[in-house]
Amino acid sequence: MLKHRRFDGMKITRKLGNIFSSLLLIVLFISVMSINDLAVAESEMDISLQIREYTTSTAPMNHTGLIDMMMAYDSESDMTLIFGGIDYENPSKIVDQTWAYDLNSDSYLNMSPDQSPSPRAAGGMVYDSQNDRSILFGGLLSLTTQMASDQTWLYDYNTNNWTNESPTFAPSPRFAMYLTYDSESDRVILFGGVSLNPVSIVHNDTWAYDLDSNTWEEMNPSSAPDARYGAMTSYDVENDRVILFGGNPSATTTTSTFSDSWAYDYNTDRWVELSPIIHPSSRYAGMMTYDNESNKTVLFGGYPSASSKDNTWLFDYGYNNWTQANPNPHPNGRFRQAAVYDSESDSIIMFGGMTGDWFSEQVIQTDTTWVYDTDSDTWAQIGSVPVLTTTTTTAPAVPTAAMVAVVIITGLILAVIIIVLVVKGVVFPKVEI
16 A cells, blocks of 8 residues: 655755755865966966067057167078167167067067167177177267277077177277178178267277187288278178278268278288279268178168168179169168178068258158068068067966855855755655655
């Protein structure tokens, strides 16, 4: 005979209470673990937010370009390196940033090394391909005191590290000179430059730097170009010669700039004036670099004239011949810019400088990047400028303490509601069997 059994709500309630207590302990345990995880996650998030992403941008920089920056092409990393320079706009100041430019992605990266040279401009910088280091010497340290540097610094792109080499003997402090790297002899060649403090001196000395021994050697050629600064130099790989053009002999005027061409052979310690029949007009502070593929030295811009120069010239050492190219379009005239030869793309990269007439104060500082192809005689303006942006990477969502508390309270409320409904017989109605 079947007996009728009524639904015992209290017994079920006790069982549910036991279950609820167990669930509550589990919820509290998970909550504590969640809070611990939250602390770790927030810590990790703080670290991740310190990582900056550098992106290509066509937006203007926080300034409008640079002049007198130092530039070298790191062939091992296929990166163009830029250091220092003068931000001429509002107000003028010398900077100490290290930038790396990737032509393939058209992007500038602010490297932000832990240590770097102090702010400086118009020094010399080249890349030593045998040691995979960029070498920087000299530079103007102050626009007010006009003090110059005699320091020698090395930069390693792979470790993003600058080191002050502090050789025991070095050229005197100076700026507005160019360095060239003689890859055949593994020497950095320096000629000329200017010092303004404590006295004005325009130099005509020749120096060679050996990175392996960290030594500067003053050369003793029997003849040399007249003292000058702002002379444009490059190294002709095919003929193993340093080529020099132009320059300014006076620290106070630009009315007597040079238009002569010289070649220097480190092996014989000999300067030779080339005296080509056709050559560019007199100028200084333009850019000159050597194109390894075409075996031509390329010159662009410079000063002085009614306005800065906008013509492109090619020099063939073998024929001792300058030829004026006719690219169209081409950059507007400029001076105090910087340029390098990118061997990976067989292109010349030129950045920054100043356009207009310096002495009429009708000058504009530029932030444009141009690329020149010697074979096709074409200039092309690239869209990117150095811009540091914050990260655009979306970080994974991390729960906050408030979010965890809401989850716990919501769970407790739902549990109480379920128990009440059970007792009232809403969830489990009273049945008889």
